[in-house]
Amino acid sequence: MRILAILIATLGCQLCLGQSLTISGRIVDEQHRPVPFANVVLLHGSDTLSMVQGTASDLSGRYAFEGVAPGAYLLKASFVGYKTASARLQAARSRSCDLLLQRDSMSIGEVVVEGERSIRSIDKSSYLFSEAQIAQVSDGRELVATLPNLRIDRTSDALATVNGKRLLLLINGIKASDEDLRLIPADKIRKVELYDVPPIRYMNDAERVVNILTKPLDAGWSGNLYGTLGQMFSNASITLSHVRGDNRFTFHYGAHINMKREVRNRETGRYAYRIGEENYLYDYLRESLKWGHQHNFGLTYTRSREQSYDLQIKASAHTDNEWMEADKRISFARNTLQEERTGRLTDRTESLVPTLDLYFAKYFSERSTLVVNLVGSYFDNRQRTRSTESGTTGFDDLMLLDNRKSSLIGEAAYLHRFSRAQLTVGYRSQCNFLSNRLRNSVSGQPQSERINTQKHYLYAEISGKLHSWLYRASLGATADIRSGEGGFRHLTFTPVVMLGYAIDRANTLRLAYDSDTRMPEMQQMSEARILLMSDFYQTGNAELKNAHRQSWRLSYDLQLRRFSLQAALFHEQTRNSLFDSYRSGDGCMLLQTDNAKRDIRRGFELNLDWTPWKFLRIGGSAEAAQQLFQPSEASATYRCWSFPVTLYLSANYRNFSFDLYHSGAPIFRGSTRAASRRPPTSVWDIRTAPCALCFSASSPSCRTDTRTAPFPKAWYATTRTTT
Structure with a gap:
């Protein structure tokens, strides 16, 4: 014992x-x-x-x-x-x-929270800003644009990524616009979350997500006035906002006027094809003029009660009016017959898109949130096109096309934060209703068509940190449905798995797999035929299937005080990839969308952002990608390499700033260089000191911008005022 x-x-x-x-x-x-x-x-x-x-x-x-x-x-x-x-x-x-922690009154004037004050999660980086960074910018948008791989596109005057990825902007978790961000003073931004892999809720909406978290906004009026006058196009916008207690009202109006009435776009093309026993050669030079204008209106009401609820009601409308005139010089051959032709095309398109967006978030506790979002939109498009062509088989075609599309999107999501993880469970449903009415020389009598589609998406996701390991796992079930004749029902599981290892506070390795589906556009499924040229038509494909993309990615992230780097190896494979195909049938050639047998894209990507001095920022991206594409089982596999490169430079000194953005993408097919290359584009932007065009002497920011565009002999003069 x-x-x-x-x-x-x-x-x-x-x-x-x-x-x-x-x-x-x-x-x-x-x-x-x-x-x-x-x-x-x-x-x-x-x-x-x-x-x-x-x-x-x-x-x-x-x-x-x-x-x-x-x-x-x-x-x-x-x-x-x-x-x-x-x-x-x-x-x-x-x-x-x-x-x-208590404030230190002896050092409160020396608080420095620089760019290195960031924290890395499995799918995002979160940033705080120093007082010096805030003092160098005029509004919240310019402050956010200083983050790695972000910039302000001076041509469209919108926040964008350096490498061209699609961007979604959120303010306190609610979808927002550039105009909303401009109205937020830089010192009211508490922190910014930059997702390079979007949360599962937004994976089909964008490739990058920026969420701006703000402090309570000051009561009173604020506004922004922006204008651009140029040879090619002009922009104008005005935004007014009023905050009173928990309520905020915002009005926005914007206009874009395309004034290229004197600038002709040149296009050359050659089609060699065979219909039955007949061989055709269609070689053309087209010179076109295109002009028009777009207007958008928006009225937003927001009510926020901290740690209780957020309510937003947004009504907006977008109008688009486009005109085009084109002249063609054509060399046409049909077997032994050869002749010179002329062609003429006039086109006018009008569209109206009203939208109503309802958003509500209820905070049950610091850790639990329920979000409900309902969006309804209506698309009304009318197109009148007249196309003529001389010659023995010439034509005179007048096309009248009337499209109407209604969409209803509803989503509910529940978010819960644990001590070291976050769980998201949600459901999204989208219903689309399209009606077409077409009349042209092909149909004779008006053709009517109705297409209804649905997309249902159920998902769950958990992410967090365990010791030095970062993880994110999600599973989505997507049901793509087309009702009626030629309909289909496809159920696809779309998992996302990410695993990362934090080597230290600056270095991270990540391995990721994700997938999603893409439903064909309604016009791609429409059976209506549109005449393009002699014996050549564009039509839809009622037998289209939805595309399913899968992606694998191994990336390395380095984040230092003034330098950040992201390098990645990637492999993407898409089943039933959508592409434009040509085929002969019914005594003519048809251009339509089809599903590819094989579509693989793989390669290497590098993103850099360097701030050698506080007044200078240099960024850019480079990619080397190979694509393997097989249109059908009976077709050969096409191989090509592309090398897109973007460079970005921004210099700021007091009231003067200089921005340069350059992009280009040479393409090589097989072992020979492709005949066509995407031309590089450059945008130069020079801004000078405050000018006399301000409407308010108390405006904290008023600048005149002068720039040259990526077009010859083009000029722009811009003024912006923020109060």
């Missing part, structure tokens, strides 16, 4: 000595708000110069030390602009300890 007691005691001591604990908690300020990126260290209680572990608090101010042995410790937290806080712990079991 004595020996047994000794063995039990010895085993108990070994268990106690081998026990590991967890010490966790939050770092908060005097208002009990979380302090992200605070330095947290755990020291030995008997030797406070010896550190056990160190970490940084996350965006919620939370920290955790795992695998800690029982004993006495000193816990310390520090952050620039705050006094260091500490607490002594006697840890016999896992426990929680919160630390409160």
